[in-house]
Amino acid sequence: MAEDARVSVRRVLLVCLGNICRSPLAEAVARKRLAEAGLDVAVASCGTGGWHASEGADTRMIAAARAAGYDLSIHRARQLRERDFADYDLLLAMDSDNLRGLRKLAATQEEAERAALFLEWTGAAPPVEFPDPWYGDAAGFSAAVKLAERGVAGLVERLRDTNR
Ligand code: 4NP
Numbered sequence: 001m002a003e004d005a006r007v008s009v010r011r012v013l014l015v016c017l018g019n020i021c022r023s024p025l026a027e028a029v030a031r032k033r034l035a036e037a038g039l040d041v042a043v044a045s046c047g048t049g050g051w052h053a054s055e056g057a058d059t060r061m062i063a064a065a066r067a068a069g070y071d072l073s074i075h076r077a078r079q080l081r082e083r084d085f086a087d088y089d090l091l092l093a094m095d096s097d098n099l100r101g102l103r104k105l106a107a108t109q110e111e112a113e114r115a116a117l118f119l120e121w122t123g124a125a126p127p128v129e130f131p132d133p134w135y136g137d138a139a140g141f142s143a144a145v146k147l148a149e150r151g152v153a154g155l156v157e158r159l160r161d162t163n164r
Helices: 022-036 059-067 096-105 109-113 138-162
Strands: 011-016 042-047 090-093 115-117
Touching: 011 022, 011 096, 022 042, 022 059, 022 138, 059 138, 090 096, 096 115, 109 115
Parallel strands: 011 042, 011 090, 090 115
Antiparallel strands: none
16 A cells, blocks of 8 residues: 555654654654645654653754654654554664565564555655664764654655545
């Protein structure tokens, strides 16, 4: 289904590893841009790992997002759960490791097919991996904001078409 542009997508889950950098950022950008586009699509995020569950977003990520006009201050991390496949139509992973983690939890082929790579599904040119800024410097966090904005622009366009 993730590859079928004609199936309506109303609930999107964005997935990274820790749910403190990339996916909360993409969630905040997506929420803002989807609302601006007038698209009625719910968006949330989580991590395949649970080490940071209930923590806020990384302070470096919060700062870079804030500088670009996105508020991550109320985010709380949570871990991916099996029920997410019932609760979301489309589950978009930030990188291939996250996608493997997602597909491992899928109970059926149909569920596995609703998981895809964020930058691939949103039509970005390769490389379609979203690099993890966690290990890097401030420039990496600013670059992550730009990449999230690029992915979300594609997401909005594709959802506009999908949900028409
Ligand atoms: P994220 O970044 O997956 O973009 O939230 C990470 C945050 C924390 C860790 C790894 C990635 N960690 O290993 O704790």
